[in-house]
Amino acid sequence: MRCVLLFCLAFLLLSSFSKPALKPFHIYGFTQGTSYQVTYYAEDNVISKAQIEHLLSEIDSSLSIYKPYSLISRFNQSASGLQADEHLKSVVKKSLEVSRKTGGAFDITVQPLVQAWGFGTKPVAAPPDSASILLLLKCVGPGKVTLLRNQLRKSAPCIRIDVNGIAQGYTVDVLANYLEKQGIRNYLIEVGGEIRVKGRKQPGGALMSIGIEGPDDQTQGVFPIQKVIRLENGAITASGNYRKFYQSGNKTISHLIDPKTGFPVQNELISVTVWAKNALTADGYDNALMGMGLDKALQFVNGQKNMEAYFIYHRPDGTVADTATTRFYKLME
Template identity: 35%
Template sequence: MNNRILFPFLLFILSLNSCSQQDRPSQIEINGRTMGTTYDIKYVMPGQPVSYQEGIDSVLRVVNQSMSTYIDTSIISIFNKSKDTTHWHAVDLHFQIVFMESVDVYVQSSGAFDPTVMNLVNYWGFGFEDAYKNLSLKDTISVDSILKFTGLDLIDYHFNPNQELVLRKKHPNVSLDFGAIAKGYGVDVVSDYLVSRGIQNFMVEIGGEVRTMGKNVNDRVWRIGVEKPTTEFGNDDNEFQSIIELNNSALASSGNYRNYHEINGEKIGHTLNPKTGFPETNRLLSITVIADNAMRADAYATAAMVLGHEKAFELIESNPILEALLVYLGENGEIEVMMTEKMSDLIIEI
């Protein structure tokens, strides 16, 4: 679905097996695929275990039909393919929620998070077009031409009399990509679905983005293991950077070293800078963001990777509902860690 979905940032879910006593609640685990990645969901319920996988898959299909760039008939694909700069496109509630959150993070991050990067994503080979094999990292002319129709200011939007969000292009080639926020939103939608079914204790993970509520079957806060980043692309050591207790909140992690391409012998990560048009290179190796919902955590994690560790830390600290753990290369080439004050209280091992 996007540059971050095809090779998700690896994150491990740590939970203890449910006990065998019949008088204790059951912990149900279901797995599947969505948005070009996998999902893992655990929930605790009393009495006879019930699988909600069919319902979960159903709500995720609805989200994909709204925002997947890999579905030709999705709302986002119809908008992207249109060249009409006079037509107002009506969107559904899922699209509306994600678009408006994207606008907010775009503003807060001074454009580091930008949902109009679809053409850049395709150009660099992280989207649904596979053109990157013939690219040159020095081809500034092609990139500059794409930047002319990149930027959220190229889309008009407002709410019509029915309080429906409608969008209109200012440039015929501007295109949207919610890949850096959609997985998080999917986590939130599934979480809301479980709550609607009376589930009060659960952990939902899609492609590394996580949201929890309540406790696991052993009456303990859900523990999430965050992978230790590496300076080498494609490294699969799978070591933990930290273990975090995630209590009624959401978490998203982002890093460059798993989703990358090699162009003319040079490896490039999937984080694209919306302002330069090129793959971003800075000393930030990975970031883990905790927020009130996974959609927001997902978006800010992407913005942080573009900004680099110093500006990212400033951005996170300026928002009281965000906490973060940043891993970056120090000036001497050694891996260093910085985190917000409350984040240290959530980490039980590092």
């Protein structure tokens, strides 16, 4: 009996030592007008590009304002609303929560203004004047959209929503949830710069490294890595005004529109990078923080649980500086 037990113990020990090492697998592609990448660690290739792109296609069919057949496009064209699917319901629910907590700094009903300023689905001949903006503001406001169970309603036909400011973060979370259902415990997912990680690199067990880019005093169309952070769990998303803009005369028109004034956001902030437990939350708040300005944004983040942020901004003399919440510094190398 003793020999049998020793043999069984030896067999178990050998089995544990001979367990196959986890290997990296990579999936790349394009979605939502940008690129995506999925890196996961497993013994075998258990997830295909076709499976990932099927999920991405489902999300596009719900949330893309660039597809006339999508659910969000049908909502925008409707007189009073429609029944939302799980994708649209999840994104709108979070958007309304962020809007409420930030005092309307984030508002998905801003779509008519986004379109008027030339960042929508159709080209515009010129920026809107003040009179046009006043008319459009009548169709903007978080209280003009309600979600009751699965029913997404609007108070007037002119109301249109745009979830581009949060959809990529949501997409990252959908992919992360799918990987975890397949038993994947170590991964990095990125869609358009919005990232979520879990676990560590394999083999070896190193933490995931993420670079944060941004302009500096010498920036001329090239945006160097400003900081590097290392994560084992959570999401990193960013919002900035240094990439997506155009010149109108001597004015720089940013794609970030203040839903209260109807004009592009103008303050000292250049970019905001947010850490949260999931990408939907991080992505929902990064645009809102950009609209608040540095002091108010820092105060807001310091009052939140499970949220940290890093800010790049202009000093009054025009030079570039940065700062972060105390716990965000701990993520940096």
